[in-house]
Amino acid sequence: MSRCAGVPRRFFLLLMLAGSLFIAAGSLAYFDFETLPPFVVEKLPLRFETLYLFALRVHVASAAVAFPLCLALVTRTLQRRPRLHRWLGRVAGVVILGALVPSGAGLALAAKGGSAGTLGFLLSGAIVATAVVLGVRAARRGDLIAHRRAMLHVVSQMSVAVSSRALIVAFDRAGLDPDVAYVVALWGPVLASVAGAELVAVRFGLAPVRRALDTARAFFADPSLKGIHREISPLPAPVRARAGRPVARVGR
């Protein structure tokens, strides 16, 4: 693999890290307990104002921890240190499932854009929570390929925080109605992140279809099987292969 192969990945990680820090810096206003931030003022009157403000602060604080942590966890540096990766992954998982997603779900109920805004945020949160659970379960059973695929979805959904804000700014410059822009800038990145994560998974052989095709390709490329390819059916080849499956289960 060429040295340039990792450039888009590094560029993405640096861009997201910069975006995450920018958002965190801009969110400091939410911790001024004397003044209500404009984001809250424009939603007033809120039925549960105190609860909303609490959820907002929890969400902002947990995102400021979880997003950079997740970005760090997908770097090769941390992946080469499995013990540290595991522990930081546990911290990220607890923060995401214990604070980020529940507070985000609460905020989603009062999201701008009506039910379209609410559904968009709930969908993004559901994808993150599901992917974290699936990713942790995959890691615990030693299926690192499935783990990487799940965590790809976590990071890409978190990147919506940055891409969505960037789109809001771009739409504002283009003079688009801010209410329409808000919903488009939410749903676009949420769906694009799902598609993008799956495309990357297929590209790097993390998706089940790609893994099955790779298995089949390896099977037919095996020189020791030359001559017998035509005599066997290729159908068993796409059977899903599991990395690191315990040998004891074979032939049960």
Added chain:
Amino acid sequence: MLVAPSLASAAESLADWVKHRVDDGLVKPLARAESKRSRFSRERPPPAERRVRVLEASAATDKNGHTFVPFVVDVRYGLDWDENQIVGCAYRESGNLFVKAGNEFRPAAYLLGKRAEAVPGVCEAAPPPSRS
């Protein structure tokens, strides 16, 4: 003939006073606050322009006997004006500004993030006294 121009002039000066008062007390502070905040957020982007419209040519009186003039603020995003984004009233004697939030009126400072509770009875014209 002499009375009509003076009435028109009084009405014009009242509308001008409300416009200036809303401009100084609400529109300019909002623009100042918006210029300081990060654009990279989920907050509604600051509008390209705001305009104040005075809804009544004469002042109304609330149930406490204070005179007020209702106004609205329209905002422009791109080419389109979004009308009545802020609905409120300006009190003639005190210069106090109130804005509508839901079904109640709060001091205009609440739009700048200051904690301000709803004030009952403001910006609502008192019913004309019944003649018995």
